[in-house]
Amino acid sequence: MEFKQIHAKQVLTPVGWLDNVIVTIQNGIITDITPSDKPCPNQIKLLPALIDTHIHGVMGADTMDATHESLNTMSNFLAQHGVGAFLATTVTESHDKIEAALRQVKNSIQQGVTGATLLGSYLEGPFFNAIHKGAHPEALLQAPDRATIEKWLILAEGTLKCIALAPEYPNALAIIKWLRHQNIRVMIGHTNADYQTTKAALLAGASGVVHCYNGMSGLHHRNPGVVGAALSIDHCQTEIIVDGHHVHPAAVAIAHKCCGENLLLITDAMRATGMPNGDYYLGQLRVHMKDNVVRTDDGNLAGSTLTLDCAVNNLANFTNTSFDKAWLHGSYYPAKALGIDNTLGSIAPDKIANLVVLNEQNQLIATLVKGNIVYQSNQFNEQYITHPKQV
Ligand SMILES: [Zn+2]
Numbered sequence: 001m002e003f004k005q006i007h008a009k010q011v012l013t014p015v016g017w018l019d020n021v022i023v024t025i026q027n028g029i030i031t032d033i034t035p036s037d038k039p040c041p042n043q044i045k046l047l048p049a050l051i052d053t054h055i056h057g058v059m060g061a062d063t064m065d066a067t068h069e070s071l072n073t074m075s076n077f078l079a080q081h082g083v084g085a086f087l088a089t090t091v092t093e094s095h096d097k098i099e100a101a102l103r104q105v106k107n108s109i110q111q112g113v114t115g116a117t118l119l120g121s122y123l124e125g126p127f128f129n130a131i132h133k134g135a136h137p138e139a140l141l142q143a144p145d146r147a148t149i150e151k152w153l154i155l156a157e158g159t160l161k162c163i164a165l166a167p168e169y170p171n172a173l174a175i176i177k178w179l180r181h182q183n184i185r186v187m188i189g190h191t192n193a194d195y196q197t198t199k200a201a202l203l204a205g206a207s208g209v210v211h212c213y214n215g216m217s218g219l220h221h222r223n224p225g226v227v228g229a230a231l232s233i234d235h236c237q238t239e240i241i242v243d244g245h246h247v248h249p250a251a252v253a254i255a256h257k258c259c260g261e262n263l264l265l266i267t268d269a270m271r272a273t274g275m276p277n278g279d280y281y282l283g284q285l286r287v288h289m290k291d292n293v294v295r296t297d298d299g300n301l302a303g304s305t306l307t308l309d310c311a312v313n314n315l316a317n318f319t320n321t322s323f324d325k326a327w328l329h330g331s332y333y334p335a336k337a338l339g340i341d342n343t344l345g346s347i348a349p350d351k352i353a354n355l356v357v358l359n360e361q362n363q364l365i366a367t368l369v370k371g372n373i374v375y376q377s378n379q380f381n382e383q384y385i386t387h388p389k390q391v
Pocket residue numbers: 124134190210211215
């Protein structure tokens with residue numbers, strides 16, 4: 001039985017900070033959180049590891065490479081940025097390539113990755129509207145097709161967790177209901193749907209919208225569009241890319257006021273993340289990254305180079321929110337959105353010990369996944385973790 005304790009000056013829970021606390025971990029599970037009566041020897045804070053529910057790639061690696069090496073590169077890079085779990089996200093490509101990517105995610109989950117946990121796949125494309133294609137190749141876009149989705153769900157063997165689609169296709173509502181019934185999360189994206197259609201899709205079982213404001217009909221006061229639905233319908237989960245390029249800080253603040261706990265920080269990061277300026281591919285599309293902004297030849301934004309720890313800081317700055325409250329939009333709320341908050345997203349007994357260690361300056365110095373250190377900076381002291389004999 002593996003038994004560890006971390007004595008932290010502060011521990012972030014969904015209801016705020018606890019001071020001077022000892023967190024006990026057994027076999028990768030948090031078993032106890034006890035206030036200490038002794039002074040805390042460590043100037044560290046413990047927070048639940050972040051969860052990136054929408055990420056394509058990093059460091060030259062991409063989900064569409066359909067290799068274990070690429071998914072493992074993503075897993076390790078994410079851990080360096082405080083992420084403890086992620087959904088590997090596809091882009092619109094030929095069916096063969098999408099199937100290879102979905103199959104590889106399934107295989108890599110079985111094989112195991114060495115950093116952040118691979119939770120499953122997120123199908124972004126091909127069921128989109130060309131009017132808001134973004135970086136998805138128009139020629140490969142198509143109406144949602146139940147037989148194709150069924151085939152992909154079968155080959156993914158339960159690892160395909162989320163499917164994005166444009167709800168204005170005539171058969172979309174029936175497919176949303178069918179997917180909801182099978183417990184597959186549906187997100188509305190790359191869509192020109194009007195407000196009524198979006199609302200109908202959300203009532204039919206869609207969970208929310210893909211990267212709010214980007215790739216969708218905007219808010220006009222007489223035609224509120226997908227954005228109007230995302231900002232006004234209570235249960236709508238609203239992904240947002242808070243890199244300062246995709247969405248104006250004021251529009252981030254509006255979404256934050258409207259969506260509350262349903263505002264989910266995502267990175268939508270692609271393979272140029274962590275890499276120098278230059279040309280890269282997103283699926284089959286050549287894109288150019290300059291100063292952390294990625295665009296297609298037509299000038300459309302093509303994914304981001306954002307990291308989730310940075311998104312938390314940006315959200316705090318753009319919305320005048322405290323750092324700890326902003327952190328929940330990248331940890332606890334995404335766990336709730338995926339329906340995995342019984343095991344991930346918070347520091348509480350019986351939860352998996354996916355933790356981030358920050359120093360006094362809020363710098364990330366370590367990430368733990370299932371109780372094991374998967375990333376540490378040179379500021380992390382191994383003695384922060386003790387191995388007392390179990391009594
Ligand atoms: Zn997208």
